Structure formats: structure tokens, C-alpha cells
Amino acid sequence: NAGVTQTPKFQVLKTGQSMTLQCAQDMNHEYMSWYRQDPGMGLRLIHYSVGAGITDQGEVPNGYNVSRSTTEDFPLRLLSAAPSQTSVYFCASSYGININTEAFFGQGTRLTVV
């Protein structure tokens, strides 16, 4: 049972480079989201999706793009990496958008922008 799978686990980018963080879930969950985790800041929502073809911005969306062409996949794109985007990124999914629903998290991608 894979759950939520994120790749890569570690990445170093140079300022200005672009890349895509991959996220896939095999639980047929409707709701998927991306967070970044920074020391002393907790987790902050970047983008989320309530189903295939539907995405919306979270708390800190600038510099990131997302798309949701399938239920399973929710990639996060960094268009032009900046040192401020150095962080640990987590993808999460849940069955629906009911407020009682548990979120399942991937193991994270540690990104360093130099």
C-alpha cells in the first residue's frame, strides 16, 4: 500500500532553474494539496485541488504552479527557483473536503536553492 509518494526526496537547484516535484497517490482521493515546512513556521498551504481539473491557491502560492490532469497525480512546478524557496515540501491527500477527514502525507522533498 504505497499511499502518497513524492519524488525526488532531495534536490539542489541553482537560482533561476525550474523543476517539478512529483506527487502521486493510490487511494483514489479527491483532495490533494502541497505544503511547505520551514523552521518556526509550521506547514503553510501552497496550492490545493478538490478534484481532477480543479486547482486553487493556498496561503503562499507565488512562484509555484500546479495542475491536476488525473485523480492520482498532483505535480508542483517551480518556475524560476529562488533561495527563498529552500524548504521541505509535503504533498497530502484526503478522501474529500469534509472537515473531519484525515490527511495522508508523503515523506517530503527537501529542496535547496543556491
Next chain:
Amino acid sequence: GDSVTQMEGPVTLSEEAFLTINCTYTATGYPSLFWYVQYPGEGLQLLLKATKADDKGSNKGFEATYRKETTSFHLEKGSVQVSDSAVYFCALSGANSKLTFGKGITLSVRP
């Protein structure tokens, strides 16, 4: 908007000590409340939850009670183990169904 405030850390305890981690929240309506735990090198996983006032969530010896009158959801465990060393996040899911997290607190348990 919704917000979650956790006590400042880190916290270091000896094995078998009593644990309390404070969490208070601000939200409109009637949010659901959660504690998530992050073990070293891993993602977050749900520890326990409560969906209405006076509910008590419990799991692995941890407990937390949803107190609407004090807008709190404090996490407790009677006897911590070394294996409980982790980062603990309080979170709420409110009217917009998005999770709002506290800053997290690191717990270290010494043998």
C-alpha cells in the same frame, strides 16, 4: 482567519515523565481539531482527532479533549517513551475544510 497557537519548544523529558503540549485555536464556526506527529525523516501522520466539543481523541496513549469554552486542544500522555521523540503539530479544519497548522513542537525523550 483561522489560526492555531502551540506552546514554544523544544521540550525535553525523561522517559516515563508526564507530557502536556498546549494548543489553542481561533476559528469561526465549529472546526475539527487534530494532532499530527512527524517522526524523524518522515511525513506527518495523524495521531488523533476530535470533531466536536467535549470529544476526546486518543491513540497510542496520547489524549486530547476538544474544549470549546477555552478554545483548546491540549495533548497529554501519562508516561512518554523514547520512541515518542518527534515533532507534534496541532491543526484545525474549519469552514473552508483546509487544514491550518500550528508551528509544531519538538519533543525529545531521554532514556
